[in-house]
Amino acid sequence: MSASKRDELVQKALKAFYRDGFHALGMDALAKETGVSKTAIYKHFRTKEELILATLRLRDEQFRNWMIRRVEALADSPRGRLLAVFDVLAEWFAEPEYRSCMFIKASSEYQDRTHPIHGVAAEHKKLLLAYFEKLAGEAGAKAPKRLAGQILLLKEGAIVLAHLHDPDAIVADARAAAEDLLKAAGV
Amino acid sequence: MSASKRDELVQKALKAFYRDGFHALGMDALAKETGVSKTAIYKHFRTKEELILATLRLRDEQFRNWMIRRVEALADSPRGRLLAVFDVLAEWFAEPEYRSCMFIKASSEYQDRTHPIHGVAAEHKKLLLAYFEKLAGEAGAKAPKRLAGQILLLKEGAIVLAHLHDPDAIVADARAAAEDLLKAAGV
DNA sequence: AATCTCCGATACTGATCGGTAAATGTAGAA
DNA sequence: TTCTACATTTACCGATCAGTATCGGAGATT
Numbered sequence: 106m107s108a109s110k111r112d113e114l115v116q117k118a119l120k121a122f123y124r125d126g127f128h129a130l131g132m133d134a135l136a137k138e139t140g141v142s143k144t145a146i147y148k149h150f151r152t153k154e155e156l157i158l159a160t161l162r163l164r165d166e167q168f169r170n171w172m173i174r175r176v177e178a179l180a181d182s183p184r185g186r187l188l189a190v191f192d193v194l195a196e197w198f199a200e201p202e203y204r205s206c207m208f209i210k211a212s213s214e215y216q217d218r219t220h221p222i223h224g225v226a227a228e229h230k231k232l233l234l235a236y237f238e239k240l241a242g243e244a245g246a247k248a249p250k251r252l253a254g255q256i257l258l259l260k261e262g263a264i265v266l267a268h269l270h271d272p273d274a275i276v277a278d279a280r281a282a283a284e285d286l287l288k289a290a291g292v
Numbered sequence: 293m294s295a296s297k298r299d300e301l302v303q304k305a306l307k308a309f310y311r312d313g314f315h316a317l318g319m320d321a322l323a324k325e326t327g328v329s330k331t332a333i334y335k336h337f338r339t340k341e342e343l344i345l346a347t348l349r350l351r352d353e354q355f356r357n358w359m360i361r362r363v364e365a366l367a368d369s370p371r372g373r374l375l376a377v378f379d380v381l382a383e384w385f386a387e388p389e390y391r392s393c394m395f396i397k398a399s400s401e402y403q404d405r406t407h408p409i410h411g412v413a414a415e416h417k418k419l420l421l422a423y424f425e426k427l428a429g430e431a432g433a434k435a436p437k438r439l440a441g442q443i444l445l446l447k448e449g450a451i452v453l454a455h456l457h458d459p460d461a462i463v464a465d466a467r468a469a470a471e472d473l474l475k476a477a478g479v
Numbered sequence: 480a481a482t483c484t485c486c487g488a489t490a491c492t493g494a495t496c497g498g499t500a501a502a503t504g505t506a507g508a509a
Numbered sequence: 510t511t512c513t514a515c516a517t518t519t520a521c522c523g524a525t526c527a528g529t530a531t532c533g534g535a536g537a538t539t
Contacts, residue, residue, distance in 0.1 A: 124403075126315065126400070126401050126403070128313065128315035128316050128401075129315050129401065131495065131496060131497080132496080132497060132498080133495075133496080133497090134495095141517095142517060142518055142519090143497090143498075143499090143518095144498095144499080144500095144516090144517060144518070144519090145516075145517060145518085147497095147498065147499080148516080148517090152497080152498085153497065153498090204403045205399070205400060205403070209396070209400065209452055210400040210401075212392070212452075212455060212456055213313070213392060213396065213397040213400045213401070214313050214315075214316065214397075214400070214401070216311075216313070216391045216392070216455075223456075226456060227456040227457060230453065230456055230457065231457070251465055251468060254461070254462070254465035255465050255466075255468070255469040257449070257453065258445070258446050258449035258450060258453065258462070258465060258466055258469060259445050259446070259449060259469075260449070261448065261449035261452045261453055262444070262445035262446060262447070262448035262449030262450075262452075263445060263449075265396055265399075265448045265449075265451075265452060266417065266444065266445065266448055268399060268403075269399055269410075269413060269414040269417055270414060270417065270418070274441070275441070275445070278438055278441035278442050278445060279442075279445055281438060281442070282442040282445060282446075282469070282473055285472060285473055285476035286469055286472055286473070288476070289472035289475070289476070318525065318526060318527080319526080319527060319528080320525075320526080320527090321525095328487095329487060329488050329489085330488090330527090330528080330529090331486085331487055331488065331489090331528095331529080332486080332487055332488085334527095334528070334529080335486080335487080339527080339528085340527065340528090480539100481538100481539085482537100482538080482539075483536100483537080483538075483539090484535105484536085484537080484538095485534105485535095485536090485537100486533105486534095486535085486536105487532105487533095487534095487535105488531105488532095488533085488534100489530105489531085489532085489533095490529100490530090490531085490532100491528105491529080491530075491531090492527105492528080492529075492530090493526100493527105493528100494525100494526075494527090495524100495525080495526065495527100496523105496524075496525060496526070497522105497523105497524090497525100498521105498522080498523100499520100499521080499522075500519105500520090500521075500522090501518105501519090501520085501521090502517105502518085502519075502520090503516105503517080503518070503519085504515105504516085504517075504518085505514100505515085505516080505517095506513100506514085506515085506516095507512105507513090507514090507515105508511100508512085508513080508514105509510095509511085509512080509513100
């Protein structure tokens with residue numbers, strides 16, 4: 106299998122795991138869906154867990170790239186970008202395939218904090234937090250770390266609730282909250 | 293099986309599903325753990341899904357009762373109670389068995405919005421939202437619905453992140469954010 | 480005491496789980 | 510053309526999945 110075939114497999118597996126869940130999707134079904142036989146899959150990934158880790162690493166890269174690019178396309182100022190986070194979330198929630206956050210789901214199914222999958226999920230959120238912290242610092246917030254943490258709290262809450270309730274109402278509340286928090290942080 | 297035996301089974305199943313996840317825990321393992329044979333379980337629940345629904349309904353009742361009682365024990369005023377929500381969360385996060393929210397996990401594993409399990413999860417969050425809205429109204433907030441939604445956002449975000457990062461830091465950020473949002477709502 | 484009734488434990492169903500051994504196909508080199 | 514080497518498919522492994530048929534044994538009825 107060529108490197109590009111492998112990437113294609115991981116990309117398709119990503120979609121399938123996101124749609125069905127990690128335990129719910131078996132390797133036979135995955136092979137059928139991707140068109141890659143199980144033997145060929147296991148040539149490149151020693152276990153199902155390793156394949157899942159590869160999909161999560163791809164998702165981390167894709168999601169953060171997408172979010173940051175969209176945020177920077179929507180606003181120029183650091184303050185504007187902190188608020189644009191919620192406009193980008195609104196775009197995401199509006200996708201018909203939206204099904205919450207893959208990392209939240211991963212950490213739900215692999216709950217042990219020492220589990221590698223749990224660790225990748227935690228790391229993904231840390232990297233987003235670091236981005237928010239950079240924006241908060243540039244915006245001149247009194248306590249950039251705290252503001253970044255609060256934006257992340259709103260973002261994660263919105264992701265969970267948009268999956269359960271009305272996404273538009275959720276994101277409106279979250280954005281309004283972010284505005285209040287920015288003001289409170291002197292931004 | 294007596295009614296109390298049935299309750300005991302649901303209680304034990306609740307613990308087990310919360311610990312292991314819904315797909316990950318099989319009925320054989322559940323029977324062994326609860327000490328109730330599969331036949332006896334299926335006498336009272338036609339399918340695994342029905343048992344899961346029963347555990348979620350019990351969890352909903354137990355969790356909301358517990359949270360409301362603790363909130364009302366910690367503070368007298370509506371404003372104090374809205375903030376006390378985060379002190380109660382801190383208590384929860386400190387439990388060694390803490391593993392995020394059972395309803396978030398349920399909606400992760402059963403993602404289809406038309407699925408009964410997904411519906412029970414959505415309903416649980418709606419009931420908590422209604423409680424927050426009542427407190428926000430009593431506290432004299434300008435827009436009680438919005439404030440309640442924002443408190444819920446912070447709560448859900450905190451639940452998710454406390455499972456991934458440091459719970460103490462998360463809950464501190466969430467509580468500080470809630471204070472700012474209360475002030476912005478004129479409370 | 481003898482019989483009846485019904486609950487639950489044992490043991491099983493076919494399907495599917497993650498993972499692999501063996502067989503087949505296919506390409507290039509000699 | 511024939512051999513080699515590798516990639517891929519088919520068929521399989523024991524274990525476990527959700528769910529059930531069977532049968533023994535305890536309690537109630539006569």
